[in-house]
Amino acid sequence: MVNQTLRLNTKSMKGYDPIKLTEKMESIVVDGNKRKYAKLSRPLRFYGGTTSAVEVGCNLRCKFCFSDKPVFRPQSTGKFYTPEEVFKALDKSAKHYGHKLISASASEGTLGRQHLFELLDLVEKSKYVYILETNGMTLGNDNVFAEQLAPYKNLHVRVSIKGTSQEEYHELTDAIPESYELPFRALKHLIDAGVSCNACVMVSFSDDDGIRSVEQKLFELHPGLLKSLEKERITPFPKVAQRLAKNGLKPNSIAFKGNVVNL
Ligand code: SF4
Numbered sequence: 001m002v003n004q005t006l007r008l009n010t011k012s013m014k015g016y017d018p019i020k021l022t023e024k025m026e027s028i029v030v031d032g033n034k035r036k037y038a039k040l041s042r043p044l045r046f047y048g049g050t051t052s053a054v055e056v057g058c059n060l061r062c063k064f065c066f067s068d069k070p071v072f073r074p075q076s077t078g079k080f081y082t083p084e085e086v087f088k089a090l091d092k093s094a095k096h097y098g099h100k101l102i103s104a105s106a107s108e109g110t111l112g113r114q115h116l117f118e119l120l121d122l123v124e125k126s127k128y129v130y131i132l133e134t135n136g137m138t139l140g141n142d143n144v145f146a147e148q149l150a151p152y153k154n155l156h157v158r159v160s161i162k163g164t165s166q167e168e169y170h171e172l173t174d175a176i177p178e179s180y181e182l183p184f185r186a187l188k189h190l191i192d193a194g195v196s197c198n199a200c201v202m203v204s205f206s207d208d209d210g211i212r213s214v215e216q217k218l219f220e221l222h223p224g225l226l227k228s229l230e231k232e233r234i235t236p237f238p239k240v241a242q243r244l245a246k247n248g249l250k251p252n253s254i255a256f257k258g259n260v261v262n263l
Pocket of ligand 1: 058059060061062064065066067106107108135
């Protein structure tokens with residue numbers, strides 16, 4: 001494996017570096033093979049029914065994030081669990097609801113690689129498929145990570161892109177604009193390594209031109225990405241609405257009861 005870790009040149013950039021924030025967050029939410037979770041299982045309606053754990057800790061600070069405490073107060077939120085404890089809880093709930101898909105969500109799924117790999121080892125011996133929810137920062141920064149995921153066949157990686165341009169991404173997250181490219185690199189690394197993956201893009205704050213341009217970017221990366229592309233829109237929960245108002249952000253469209261509402 002050749003490590004092509006990308007180090008962002010942050011000297012002339014505004015905003016925080018998500019890769020540096022990854023290290024800081026891992027120091028808070030990872031302890032050996034344990035990772036912090038706020039809840040070990042809950043049923044979600046996504047993909048026809050998924051059992052999902054609520055992780056703690058993210059390397060972005062999206063202003064539209066619905067997750068709140070797991071992202072914005074990782075120190076005081078959740079408890080540490082081993083991969084076995086997490087898998088056992090997911091298995092129990094998935095059996096109860098008849099789900100074939102399991103996941104962890106509400107934070108960044110790639111923090112704590114040892115924990116993740118040990119969890120995936122357990123999933124691999126089961127009948128479940130694990131959906132790894134990621135913003136693509138860590139996987140885009142390190143191609144070896146994607147290669148390490150390649151042996152897992154009961155795995156699908158969902159890479160979430162925040163906005164349709166570097167400028168929009170920076171406005172939505174306050175991260176350095178250049179880090180917008182990392183989820184695209186993540187998708188390339190995953191496809192090259194043969195890992196099942198798809199892209200989703202937050203488009204609540206985008207116009208039609210922006211959406212067309214990100215579709216073109218994904219098409220050029222790999223035409224198949226357009227077939228499975230998900231366009232995400234925010235649900236304006238009270239805390240989300242408050243945070244957006246505080247930051248002077250107004251969505252062009254939202255999700256409401258499963259429908260898209262243009263504002
Ligand atoms: S990447 Fe996801 S979990 Fe992290 S801050 Fe953004 S929306 Fe929230």
